Amino acid sequence: MASTMHLDVVSAEEEIFSGEVEFVVARAFEGELGILPRHAPLLARLQPGEVRVRMPGGEEQFFYVSGGMIEVQPRVVTVLADTAARAKDLDEAAAQEAKKRAEEAIRNRTGEIDYARAQTELAAAAAQLRAIQSLRKKRGKK
Amino acid sequence: MAGAKEIRTKIKSVQSTQKITSAMEMVAASKMRSAQQRMQRARPYSDKIRNVIAHLAKADPEYRHPFLAEREVKRIGYIVITSDRGLCGGLNANLFRRLLPHLSRCQQEGIGTDVCAIGNKGLQFFSRLQVNLVAHVTHLGDTPHIADLLGSIKVMLDGFREDRIDQIVLVYNRFINTMTQEPRLETLLPLPPVDLDTEHGGADEGEDKAYGWDYIYEPNAQEVLDQLLQRYVESIVYQSVVDNIASEQAARMVAMKSASDNAEALIDDLQLVYNKARQAAITTELTEIVSGAAAV
Numbered sequence: 151m152a153s154t155m156h157l158d159v160v161s162a163e164e165e166i167f168s169g170e171v172e173f174v175v176a177r178a179f180e181g182e183l184g185i186l187p188r189h190a191p192l193l194a195r196l197q198p199g200e201v202r203v204r205m206p207g208g209e210e211q212f213f214y215v216s217g218g219m220i221e222v223q224p225r226v227v228t229v230l231a232d233t234a235a236r237a238k239d240l241d242e243a244a245a246q247e248a249k250k251r252a253e254e255a256i257r258n259r260t261g262e263i264d265y266a267r268a269q270t271e272l273a274a275a276a277a278q279l280r281a282i283q284s285l286r287k288k289r290g291k292k
Numbered sequence: 293m294a295g296a297k298e299i300r301t302k303i304k305s306v307q308s309t310q311k312i313t314s315a316m317e318m319v320a321a322s323k324m325r326s327a328q329q330r331m332q333r334a335r336p337y338s339d340k341i342r343n344v345i346a347h348l349a350k351a352d353p354e355y356r357h358p359f360l361a362e363r364e365v366k367r368i369g370y371i372v373i374t375s376d377r378g379l380c381g382g383l384n385a386n387l388f389r390r391l392l393p394h395l396s397r398c399q400q401e402g403i404g405t406d407v408c409a410i411g412n413k414g415l416q417f418f419s420r421l422q423v424n425l426v427a428h429v430t431h432l433g434d435t436p437h438i439a440d441l442l443g444s445i446k447v448m449l450d451g452f453r454e455d456r457i458d459q460i461v462l463v464y465n466r467f468i469n470t471m472t473q474e475p476r477l478e479t480l481l482p483l484p485p486v487d488l489d490t491e492h493g494g495a496d497e498g499e500d501k502a503y504g505w506d507y508i509y510e511p512n513a514q515e516v517l518d519q520l521l522q523r524y525v526e527s528i529v530y531q532s533v534v535d536n537i538a539s540e541q542a543a544r545m546v547a548m549k550s551a552s553d554n555a556e557a558l559i560d561d562l563q564l565v566y567n568k569a570r571q572a573a574i575t576t577e578l579t580e581i582v583s584g585a586a587a588v
Contacts, residue, residue: 158336160337161337162334162337162438162523162530163330163337165336178510180510180511191506192507192509192510193508193520194508194510195511195515195516218523219523221340221344221347223347228340230337230523232523241442243443244442248427248447251427252408252409252425268417268420269392275382275385276382276389279385
């Protein structure tokens, strides 16, 4: 029986694959990597592309990842896949947009309310909630 | 029977409100279940990444990442996660109540604050406050995607990298169970060392521990660590967003349940008043007839 290793393919939003495999091929930053069991510890960035996996039965499986990382331990391989297409400029654009929205929100700000005032408002809301609760309790007893 | 008609209309209107609240309760219950599943699904990624970071701490690479270094706190960035919609009890109010003392203490001590609001309620709250709102994202819906969060997270991370912010705190409601949601403040950056002490769950324990080893990095340690830590932070924020959604649905479910119960009690009371009024009207009528007959 050929030796196997454990492979986990996970993305931030879900687990994609978990199980025993014989051989993994991934596109790392500097080229394709083929990983067999008992590989030396390795940590690499992945390029967008496919991760090819050979299962113990000889059956092959493919996963598409749009980037991410691969961590290799002698008997455990973990692919941390990115869910979204990531590029520096894309991230930058998203950040810019988030900033712009915030600036607009600040501009639309109505009167100036300080912390103390907000705190009293919140306290009032909490008091209301408490009052409702005690009312309800009284009601229950009646 | 003067008030009877009014009371009947009132009962009708309370009944239709009750229909709405009980429908909302059921919707929230089913949404909560899927939000909980999403919470479960997101867990492996952050667990795995935490393992890798734990490895890295042991592996002792020569490069020390700025995300791990403590420094004097002159400015704190808060990432505040709230719900987009209301009608979820005191969920958001509790969160703000937990957060405000921190903000005012910062103000007293002359520590600057930057706020990044995730969720509409937070945006509304902070746009009335004198805080420096640096980024916000709203309307994530019930199935948030990490891609929607990246922009706002990056604003904060850039602030940290460029030394504008010295600490990033994550504020959100942690889902404990259906009845309990706990408002939490957690330090996101610099990464607390406790995180790095978590043991590795893999099968390769033991044999590598004896001597110092390091990964083979591709392309190099710095870039790999950069990306890894950034992904880690993003995944924590994503986790908290999903947690907050589960909390929101749970809180809404409970709030709507008590609203339905209250409506029920109100209907009971009104029904009693209505019956009494009806009874009184019949009695008066009878008395009138009887006394009329007696007079004849």
